[in-house]
Amino acid sequence: MKVVSELDRQLIQLLSGNARASVAELARELSVTRATVQNHIQQLQQQGIIQGYTLRLSNAYRGTMIEAHVSIATEQRKVSQLCRKLQTMEDVRSLYSISGEFDLVAIIKSSSTESLDQAVDHISELDGVIRTQTSVVLSTKFER
Template identity: 40%
Template structure:
């Protein structure tokens, strides 16, 4: 991956629906160059999908939280598999330090939030959890 690829990825992160013509203009390259680069990045598995972001006011009714999870040493894969399968888990990170996993959660209400916390704590292999509700997001 070179500088042009990194610039292209940065533009796509900003707006994944930006037309190829607009991307080419911003990057000062031919439209075909952008199309070929995107195709190659997708084929190589660098770009694995596209997503959307909602205006904060559209997402305001959802509960957002960050959950840290400590896992028994030989159970991390199994716990990750279970968390990946839960609709409320938006992202899942393996991290170093006191916690083994960090999950970003999005839920409809406090009842669903409480149920999710209980189900994660009851998972085989989970030693401990700590969850914080996100009050505000300042940079996206």
Template identity: 40%
Template sequence: MQLDETDSQLLSLLGENARAPVATLARKLGLARTTVQARIERLETSGAIAGYTLRLGDAARPRLRATALISIELRAGPTVLDRLKSLPAVESVHTCSGRFDLIVQLAADSTAELDDTLDNIGEAKGVKSSESLIHLSTKLDRPRG
């Protein structure tokens, strides 16, 4: 099927908002509503429009989660904790035994925010080293009842 200029404009408008009312599309194209409806049906039948989809906005996207394992210098705990408290992406901080001193749970709205937070942790005074683990998928989540 060969698309004409009107079809291209219609597809562009549908690309911006696939839920736009046919009357609105018709007004923008300067055509009758029935003409636009017939064009949409023809584009669907021919396969030019394969379907419609949903694009989630930032408010509906799940937050990125990560765990940072931190080694700190001797007696630097209060300084590091103050720094961690100042970072909005830090949800919780736990002391732990083993190779690391702190376990930090993080949640961010974007990879850029997560990256900045991890940089801020690594650059904090009193932090010797850190390792980050990005959460990919949840296999088990037992809420307390």
């Protein structure tokens, strides 16, 4: 991977805050030309540093969803197969490999406590899962 310049870092930070910012807005913020911003965005995309843009939902809408972090202790030889199974579950939004007492943490978002409970039960029943620990998110203080 190419070394990322300070301008690239600043551009990434601005896009992280507002992926819909116009090239003109970004150029003003960075004190460079629009062509410079367009070139840097294109290079960052070609290098795979920027892989896409995302949607950030309001706290009010997110409040209608129940989010939980499910820590998962696994049989090490079954981690790959387990990850593939978790990827097929609609309520599992992301999965992280972690250090410590647990091996994985799955981020689950469900529309009700019942569907959350079903998702957690399904995870705990998967082949290769030794045990789980679930923490329900009460509120989001900030998100970048």
